[in-house]
Each structure stands twice: as C-alpha cells, then as structure tokens.
Amino acid sequence: MTGIYIHIPFCKQACSYCDFYFSTRKQLIAPFVKALIIEIESYRDTPFTKNPVKTIYLGGGTPSLLNEQHLASIFEALHSVFDTDPEEVTIEVNPDDVSDEYLKMLIRLDVDRLSMGIQSFQQELLTFMHRAHSREEALKALESIQKTGFPAFTADLIYGNPGQSVQMLEKDIQQLLLFDPPHVSAYSLTVEPKTRLGKQVELGRIRPPDDEVVAEHFDCVESNLRDGGLQRYEVSNFAKSGREAHHNSNYWNHRNYIGFGPSAHSFWWDNTAARRWNNRADLKKYLASPAADVVEESEIIPLHSLAEERLFLGLRTIWGVSETELKDRYQYELSDLQLEWIHQQTGRGVVTFDDKILKMTGTGLKISDLLVVDLLSKK
Ligand code: SF4
Structure with missing residues (x-):
C-alpha cells in the first residue's frame, strides 16, 4: 500500500x-x-x-x-x-x-x-x-x-x-x-x-x-x-x-509513500533496501519543469540504517518495536550489550520488553530520542 x-x-x-x-x-x-x-x-x-x-x-x-x-x-x-x-x-x-x-x-x-x-x-x-x-x-x-x-x-x-x-x-x-x-x-x-x-x-x-x-x-x-x-x-x-x-x-512504520510538490519527500522499498528522495524546494524551477529535474537528492538506505530509524520512530509510539520485526524485516539482531541495556532500563522504569516488544514507558517517552541514541551505541 x-x-x-x-x-x-x-x-x-x-x-x-x-x-x-x-x-x-x-x-x-x-x-x-x-x-x-x-x-x-x-x-x-x-x-x-x-x-x-x-x-x-x-x-x-x-x-x-x-x-x-x-x-x-x-x-x-x-x-x-x-x-x-x-x-x-x-x-x-x-x-x-x-x-x-x-x-x-x-x-x-x-x-x-x-x-x-x-x-x-x-x-x-x-x-x-x-x-x-x-x-x-x-x-x-x-x-x-x-x-x-x-x-x-x-x-x-x-x-x-x-x-x-x-x-x-x-x-x-x-x-x-x-x-x-x-x-x-x-x-x-x-x-x-x-x-x-x-x-x-x-x-x-x-x-x-x-x-x-x-x-x-x-x-x-x-x-x-x-x-x-x-x-x-x-x-x-x-x-x-x-x-x-x-x-x-505509515511514516513511522516505513510504508511506501510518494511526495509531490516542491520540497516533498518520498520513500519506497526496493527488496532489501529503500530509496528516499526529495523534491527541490524551489517553486520557480518547479513551475518551469515539474516533471523533470524535480528531485534534488536521492539515497539508497541500507537495512541497518532503516532498522535504526525504525527504532527511533517506533519507540516514539506506544506500540514500540518487536524483536521479531527487527529480525525479519531488517535482519537486525539485538546485541548482548543492547539486551543488557534493555534489562537495566526496564529496572529504571523507562522501557518495557514484554513478549519481546520494546516500548517506552510514559517516563521514557519524554526522553525517547536520547534513550534510542544510547541503545544504538551498544550495538
Ligand atoms: S508559515 Fe505556513 S506552513 Fe508555516 S506554520 Fe505558518 S501556516 Fe503553517
């Protein structure tokens, strides 16, 4: 979709x-x-x-x-x-x-x-x-x-x-x-x-x-x-x-989207990676040639980076991110250090890891970006 x-x-x-x-x-x-x-x-x-x-x-x-x-x-x-x-x-x-x-x-x-x-x-x-x-x-x-x-x-x-x-x-x-x-x-x-x-x-x-x-x-x-x-x-x-x-x-779940108009971003899965591109933020150029030369930057994002991004986005939501999704969709395995970190943070009351779904608690949500940076540094 x-x-x-x-x-x-x-x-x-x-x-x-x-x-x-x-x-x-x-x-x-x-x-x-x-x-x-x-x-x-x-x-x-x-x-x-x-x-x-x-x-x-x-x-x-x-x-x-x-x-x-x-x-x-x-x-x-x-x-x-x-x-x-x-x-x-x-x-x-x-x-x-x-x-x-x-x-x-x-x-x-x-x-x-x-x-x-x-x-x-x-x-x-x-x-x-x-x-x-x-x-x-x-x-x-x-x-x-x-x-x-x-x-x-x-x-x-x-x-x-x-x-x-x-x-x-x-x-x-x-x-x-x-x-x-x-x-x-x-x-x-x-x-x-x-x-x-x-x-x-x-x-x-x-x-x-x-x-x-x-x-x-x-x-x-x-x-x-x-x-x-x-x-x-x-x-x-x-x-x-x-x-x-x-x-x-859909953005937080990495589903495909196409953006139209100056400065709009798009994201599209291509088997084992995804491509992200953005239109030039230039109305004058857009009016002159809207179907050509619109895209300013385009990058292929490898699975590893997508997994990290998914952790950033997903851990800002109450649904969190499951270990299974990380493995199956992104081939991303949580390391021993990361599992240890999760155990410690569960004790601090900022995350939960029930049924192998990592989620922020209400307190954790306030500093979710900082916590995810910390988690990713343990890989
Ligand atoms: S300048 Fe326009 S786009 Fe920006 S916040 Fe105001 S109404 Fe929204």
Missing part, C-alpha cells in the same frame, strides 16, 4: 517559528496546480502506481488557500494515475479559511479529515507566533466543523512558548476539549535557526523556556487530554481509541 503526500507551498504570512518551504505569492497558486498535475501525470504507468493508495495527505504550507476547482483537478489527476482506494484523505487547514461552505465543498470532494493549526486560543500567543488567524476565527472554525458534522479532524497545539504558563496551556486544552476533538497533535515549540524566532533568540531578545517548564507542559498536555478521553499514542499525538492518524502512522 502507498501513501501520497502533496506539498502546497503557499501561506498568507510566515509564522515566526516555521521553517517549512512556502511562498506568499498567491498569484502563483493556479500555475502551481497545473505544474503539480504534470508531476502527478509523470508517474503514469510506472511501478509506483501498482500498489493501492490508502492515504492521501495535502500539507504545506496552507492547502486551504486552494479553491474547489484546484482541489478537484488535483484529486482527478491522482485518481486517474494511481490505484486509489483511500481510507483517509486529510487536508491541512488554517482556521481563517474555514467556513461552513468550505467544509461542505471538502466533503463533496471526499476529503474526510481536517488537520487544523490552532496552536493556541490566547490572542497574545497567536500574535507572538505571527499566526494569520485570531482566537475568534479558531472558535468559529471549530463551530463550523461541529455544525457540518465533518467526519474527522485533528487540531494542532503548541506548548513551550516563551511566556506561556501551564495555566494558559491548560485553558487552551480545556477550550479545545469543548469541541470533542477525536485527535490532537501537541508540539513543543522548536527554535529553528533560519526563522524570525530563531533570530530573536540568537540576538537574546527572547529566551526559550527552561527544560523543566517544557517538561511540565508535556505532562499538562497528557493529563488534560487523557481526562478528555484522548490517549497519547506517539510523543506528539493523542487520539480517542481507533481515531489514530493512518497517514502519519
């Missing part, structure tokens, strides 16, 4: 923390959609189209800047080139683009899941993050989702903002829970060097919160969402039972 990711590289304005690839030149949306369709068409009758497509994800950027005609033509191209039988079609939306009419249009196009970047309901934090939407627009968008009975949605929240108290975060989560979300993604604010936030931190104008404060936020998110019926199933993702995101789970 395959997942398809489409990168829509347009935003109204740059959020202060964001280092994704996008342009604010909305006049280029129509030419971009044409180019995107040419790129999709370039896959016709290739081996990539033989597997059924189970998930489609429109991300960005801000895909909700596209109108019905744009979206319909993209889906038409996908359905005509690929063997599509999707169990999940997601579109990222910004609250200020959401209206009853927009949602009804998405339902007509068989989009069944929204991923909405709310980030916070506190106007001062939205302003600090330089978000394009206001608190009122976020509330209105959530009301529209309820009113139209949209099949599924997830809302993004950001914690660990400078000046954000635990009480403010708790208020945000309680506000969101009033709309009964089936899924929530909560991310700790990361300071990327090339962003406006990164520059302000570098100049000493802003000081990110201490690790202890961020850890408190992490716990606050978990306990409030759990009380609201959403369980953490990955470090940053929470869902009601059975409402976990399929598309993202």
